[in-house]
Amino acid sequence: MKRLDQVLAADGIPAELELVIDHIMIACKDIAYKLGQGELAGILGATEDQNVQGETQKKLDVISNDLLKDILVSNPYVRGIASEEEDYTVAGNANGKYLVTFDPLDGSSNIDVNLSVGTIFSVLEAKDNRPGDDQEVFLQNGRNQVAAGYVLYGPSVILVMTTGKGVNFFTLDTNIGEFVLTKSNVQIPADTAEFAINMSNQRFWEPEMKQYIDDCLKGEEGPLAKRYNMRWVASMVAEVHRILVRGGIFMYPYDTREPSKAGKLRLMYEGNPMSMLVEQAGGASSTGRMDIMDVAPKGIHDRVPVVLGSKNEVAKVVAYHTK
Numbered sequence: 001m002k003r004l005d006q007v008l009a010a011d012g013i014p015a016e017l018e019l020v021i022d023h024i025m026i027a028c029k030d031i032a033y034k035l036g037q038g039e040l041a042g043i044l045g046a047t048e049d050q051n052v053q054g055e056t057q058k059k060l061d062v063i064s065n066d067l068l069k070d071i072l073v074s075n076p077y078v079r080g081i082a083s084e085e086e087d088y089t090v091a092g093n094a095n096g097k098y099l100v101t102f103d104p105l106d107g108s109s110n111i112d113v114n115l116s117v118g119t120i121f122s123v124l125e126a127k128d129n130r131p132g133d134d135q136e137v138f139l140q141n142g143r144n145q146v147a148a149g150y151v152l153y154g155p156s157v158i159l160v161m162t163t164g165k166g167v168n169f170f171t172l173d174t175n176i177g178e179f180v181l182t183k184s185n186v187q188i189p190a191d192t193a194e195f196a197i198n199m200s201n202q203r204f205w206e207p208e209m210k211q212y213i214d215d216c217l218k219g220e221e222g223p224l225a226k227r228y229n230m231r232w233v234a235s236m237v238a239e240v241h242r243i244l245v246r247g248g249i250f251m252y253p254y255d256t257r258e259p260s261k262a263g264k265l266r267l268m269y270e271g272n273p274m275s276m277l278v279e280q281a282g283g284a285s286s287t288g289r290m291d292i293m294d295v296a297p298k299g300i301h302d303r304v305p306v307v308l309g310s311k312n313e314v315a316k317v318v319a320y321h322t323k
């Protein structure tokens with residue numbers, strides 16, 4: 001079986017980018033080890049701090065963030081990083097070619113209950129001469145990503161990534177400490193009858209999203225003429241992984257709980273990398289009104305409504321929003 005470095009080399013990925021990905025994986029292997037140790041490693045529970053998003057940080061949010069930050073800012077090819085858990089961007093090497101944005105630990109509410117969580121990452125090129133702690137250099141839309149992926153910490157540890165040449169799954173072989181290719185050219189089925197959304201927010205959604213979900217719930221007798229199934233893991237990495245494996249649609253729409261926030265999920269740490277993966281696997285990804293990867297970020301912590309997954313089902317949701 002092929003190792004990650006062999007696959008990246010065969011795809012003609014520049015050695016500099018390969019080293020960036022390799023360093024992200026060193027941190028992810030450490031996170032995977034700590035998650036496996038759980039209570040034994042003292043990683044469960046919350047800190048007393050809040051992040052810039054106003055969320056209480058779990059111990060593992062902070063530990064994962066520090067592991068990724070420390071290795072990446074000392075990588076010679078990284079100009080800077082932006083993280084969901086950092087207030088500001090952090091400078092790396094002033095001559096570095098790449099910018100890395102990441103959600104160090106996605107699905108944090110699952111840590112203490114021993115369920116699936118993940119790490120999401122995105123790599124951009126630093127296009128001008130600005131330093132890596134200047135947030136302006138990061139404000140590029142998702143189409144500019146040169147690599148994107150996640151590591152799912154589940155019963156097995158799986159890296160899912162793309163460099164714009166399709167989507168591959170790599171499983172961590174703990175005997176050799178390497179990710180090995182276990183599935184290539186992943187394709188999302190175009191049709192689905194399985195949706196994922198946090199239904200408890202229903203009364204805060206826009207009328208268009210309420211109508212789509214109402215119609216799903218009507219099943220065979222409704223306008224969508226299908227009996228739907230529902231899933232909600234509360235970990236975007238786990239939801240996207242399920243969609244890559246068997247299709248589905250995942251939504252975290254705009255809601256009015258906090259009108260200043262355009263949904264819960266973050267464009268640069270969650271929306272863009274997941275959109276690149278889903279599009280590269282033949283799926284679609286939208287805010288409901290436009291492709292997520294065409295959204296121009298105004299700040300590194302911007303939020304975005306997310307509708308992604310099986311192409312034909314995403315098109316139906318977009319039709320509800322644009323008719």
Ligand code: AHG
Nearest residue numbers: 103105106107108109198234235236
């Ligand atoms: P994070 O743990 O990085 O803050 O992200 C959690 C996100 C996402 O993974 C998940 O889909 C969603 O928030 C869960 O939201 P609810 O709390 O509404 O279930």
Ligand code: MN
Nearest residue numbers: 103105106107
């Ligand atoms: Mn997240």
Ligand code: MN
Nearest residue numbers: 103104105106
């Ligand atoms: Mn997170």
